Amino acid sequence: MTDYYEILGVPRDATPDQIKKAYRKLAREHHPDVSGAEAGSEDTFKDVSRAYDVLGNPEKRRAYDMGGDPSAPGGGMGGGFGFQDIFETFFGAATGAAQQRGPIPRARRGQDALVRLDLDLSEVTFGVHREVPVDTAVVCPTCSGTCCRPGTSPRTCEVCGGRGSVQRVARSFLGQVMTTQPCAVCHGFGSVIPEPCTECSGEGRVRSRRTLSVDVPAGVDTGTRIKLTGQGEVGPAGGPAGDVYLEVRERKNDTFVRRGDDLHATLEVPMTAAALGTVLTLDTLDGPREVDLRPGTQPSQIVTLKNLGVGHLHVGGRGDLHVHVDVQVPTAMDDEQVELLRKLAALRGEERPESRFAGSSTGVFAKLRDKLAGR
Numbered sequence: 001m002t003d004y005y006e007i008l009g010v011p012r013d014a015t016p017d018q019i020k021k022a023y024r025k026l027a028r029e030h031h032p033d034v035s036g037a038e039a040g041s042e043d044t045f046k047d048v049s050r051a052y053d054v055l056g057n058p059e060k061r062r063a064y065d066m067g068g069d070p071s072a073p074g075g076g077m078g079g080g081f082g083f084q085d086i087f088e089t090f091f092g093a094a095t096g097a098a099q100q101r102g103p104i105p106r107a108r109r110g111q112d113a114l115v116r117l118d119l120d121l122s123e124v125t126f127g128v129h130r131e132v133p134v135d136t137a138v139v140c141p142t143c144s145g146t147c148c149r150p151g152t153s154p155r156t157c158e159v160c161g162g163r164g165s166v167q168r169v170a171r172s173f174l175g176q177v178m179t180t181q182p183c184a185v186c187h188g189f190g191s192v193i194p195e196p197c198t199e200c201s202g203e204g205r206v207r208s209r210r211t212l213s214v215d216v217p218a219g220v221d222t223g224t225r226i227k228l229t230g231q232g233e234v235g236p237a238g239g240p241a242g243d244v245y246l247e248v249r250e251r252k253n254d255t256f257v258r259r260g261d262d263l264h265a266t267l268e269v270p271m272t273a274a275a276l277g278t279v280l281t282l283d284t285l286d287g288p289r290e291v292d293l294r295p296g297t298q299p300s301q302i303v304t305l306k307n308l309g310v311g312h313l314h315v316g317g318r319g320d321l322h323v324h325v326d327v328q329v330p331t332a333m334d335d336e337q338v339e340l341l342r343k344l345a346a347l348r349g350e351e352r353p354e355s356r357f358a359g360s361s362t363g364v365f366a367k368l369r370d371k372l373a374g375r
């Protein structure tokens, strides 16, 4: 059986007054003519009314408490307290509330704006100061947001008397229903503007291009949003400004790949230099840095340069730069070079190297597998 107490949101031992209050509140929220909008409101309203029809009547409530459902078909809506009465009770309250709402203010908050900010890797690494142009709306300089031609002022709407709404009596299957609607003449504002400002066409704001000055912190990433409070467009009739959100998009870098706040780069090293060892100079984001490659440097070996990565957002400190060694094996060689290499191979006993697999836990495949697994 339907739980009428639950529908009204009251305890089983609620007083008649509590029940009446709960009903009025819910009826006001869900009455289709008043709330006017939400799908499903009508059904909720019917349930609420049915619950009150029973619980609001001492006789029916007693019968219901004893296990009967007096509102079920045949149980009768006829006796005692009917729908009609409920409506009149409820409606006095609803129109009162509508009158208290009054006219809606002409000034409204401006909308937020989302602006994309393209940044280079060095800019997100160290942070950057940027001037960002935005198309926005500012208060109309001619009318200062009043929407009226200078020297004129808004006039109280004669149709609604400044209330912004008009009441209408309509007949419905449940009896007389009084509805409150926004005034069509003043659009609910309660006032009309007899002579609109010509510069802004009575909007109180005009389009404009402004430049925002932004300090972008180090460590932002693609998708990071920077909020500039109150820097958005001014609302209609000089209403408060919305906010601007700058959404960062990091440009691809030709040399460095970013993973979190660490940077990765590939360093091409000739085979001979990898074998003999060398000192190379790298162009890092912080300028030239020397990298010391030990004799016998292997392919895919990683040299880590501490604190040359991207700055950590807000907390300070920086990530690292990981240099991946890529040993270059010569392809085009002249006769003399080939001869030298053959001599080297002979000296090392490598003219006919044994073919053998590396162990499954060593070798390049194992390293690749570990890297993919993030080990």
Ligand SMILES: [Zn+2]
Pocket (backbone or CB within 6 Å): 140, 141, 142, 143, 144, 145, 147, 148, 197, 198, 199, 200, 201, 202, 203, 204, 205
């Ligand atoms: Zn204006």
Ligand SMILES: [Zn+2]
Pocket (backbone or CB within 6 Å): 157, 158, 159, 160, 161, 162, 163, 164, 165, 183, 184, 185, 186, 187, 188, 189, 190, 191
């Ligand atoms: Zn009006």
